[in-house]
Amino acid sequence: MSAPILFFVDDLAEGVSTAASAGRFHQADPAAPQINVMDLSVTRGDGIFETAGVQHGKPMAIEAHLARFAHSAALLDLPAPKLDVWAAAIEAAITAHSPAAMLSAKFIMTRGIEGTGVPVGWVYVFEGDEHERERENGISVVTLDRGYRHDVAKTSPWLLQGAKTLSYAVNKAVLREAARRGADDVIFISSDGFVLEGPTSSVILLIDGRFVTPSTDQGILAGTTQADAFAALESLGHETEYREVVADELGRVDGLWMLSSTRCAAPVRELDGQAVPIAREITDQLNDALLTRTK
Ligand SMILES: Cc1ncc(COP(=O)(O)O)c(C=O)c1O
Incomplete structure (x- = not known):
């Protein structure tokens, strides 16, 4: 099985300020520790996600997945995700993965570390189960x-x-x-x-x-x-x-x-x-x- 790919989405949502040095998204090591133990996704399951199928390097129904992601964010009173940035991060993560007939692209936005009000988001591209x-x-x-x-x-x-x-x-x-x-x-x-x-x-x-x-x-x-x-x-x-x-x-x-x-x-x-x-x-x-x- 080939290595999964992880990209963090920095400029991830409307009204959320990011560090001046941060870009729109960046690659990170999926084998290294990445998430704070007080992130509300870890302590409360508080966040949203999507999993899109990726066929021959193309994410399927990506517009519909992104729209549902935004809908979930609204239902949870999370800031609106910047869908163009997410789409670009998903594209970049797929490109960084070695080619395969079928991959999964999971993208997640959490409410972030308790008390900060700053959401955390990432895209994870991996070879999923065979169906x-x-x-x-x-x-x-x-x-x-x-x-x-x-x-x-x-x-x-x-x-x-x-x-x-x-x-x-x-x-x-x-x-x-x-x-x-x-x-x-x-x-x-x-x-x-x-x-x-x-x-x-x-x-x-x-x-x-x-x-x-x-x-x-x-x-x-x-x-x-x-x-x-x-x-x-x-x-x-x-x-x-x-x-x-x-x-x-x-x-x-x-x-x-x-x-x-x-x-x-x-x-x-x-x-x-x-x-x-x-x-x-x-x-x-x-x-x-x-x-x-x-x-
Ligand atoms: C509860 C639930 N319903 C339906 C679906 C099917 O959605 P989709 O076809 O967009 O993958 C999913 C997908 O994971 C799900 O979790």
């Missing part, structure tokens, strides 16, 4: 209660549902719960019975001849991969729809996928112990389209 087997063989999934109603983002925005925060301990815990149940992944169901998303992915169902994804005003992330998947499906002549999906509908799908930036579209082959049909042709078409995106 070919999931795309090919499908995954086994369980549904788990998220414990919030589907309208939580509207009624209780302070819970930050729909922001991509660094507080992913829950998202990791549910994967351990899935493993205890013999499954690979999780689809969250709201406490009032609506299908939401996975802990690191969006969900698409093929039902009644249409490709459907839960509408993104339900405290879930607007998936960049799901959006590109819908564009690909539409160009193949399929109908797509954003709407509320009740959990019972999962029991009568003709295809079900979990999608995220480097995984692309993993078909679900088993849900809560019941077999789910793998729509092979459309799965392959989807992944062909997602893996050959040019932007």
Whole structure:
């Protein structure tokens, strides 16, 4: 595996003054200690992040990732990230990495060291996990209660549902719960019975001849991969729809996928112990389209 690349983003957000000597961003050693132990990302998980897939040196859906990054910052009352600087830092970090068919570019902005009010940001480019087997063989999934109603983002925005925060301990815990149940992944169901998303992915169902994804005003992330998947499906002549999906509908799908930036579209082959049909042709078409995106 080739060495990861780290760039710190110095001129990272509106209204944040940087040292006169600082440039826009700079490279640093990812193997050396870099983060202060009192950074609020370390002590509180207080910050935001994005992970973009990088195919043959190009970051995929980067505009959408940057827009979601800015949206998350606003939800957390963080200063607005300077997206042009972030885009340039991401580009520079990718260029500094040795070439590979697929890389991941993770970018993070924390609230910074407690008491300073100065955010800290960096870009980390690395070779992520290989997802070919999931795309090919499908995954086994369980549904788990998220414990919030589907309208939580509207009624209780302070819970930050729909922001991509660094507080992913829950998202990791549910994967351990899935493993205890013999499954690979999780689809969250709201406490009032609506299908939401996975802990690191969006969900698409093929039902009644249409490709459907839960509408993104339900405290879930607007998936960049799901959006590109819908564009690909539409160009193949399929109908797509954003709407509320009740959990019972999962029991009568003709295809079900979990999608995220480097995984692309993993078909679900088993849900809560019941077999789910793998729509092979459309799965392959989807992944062909997602893996050959040019932007
Ligand atoms: C909670 C959650 N939902 C959905 C997604 C999928 O987003 P994207 O397709 O932009 O990677 C992610 C990605 O990590 C996620 O963490």
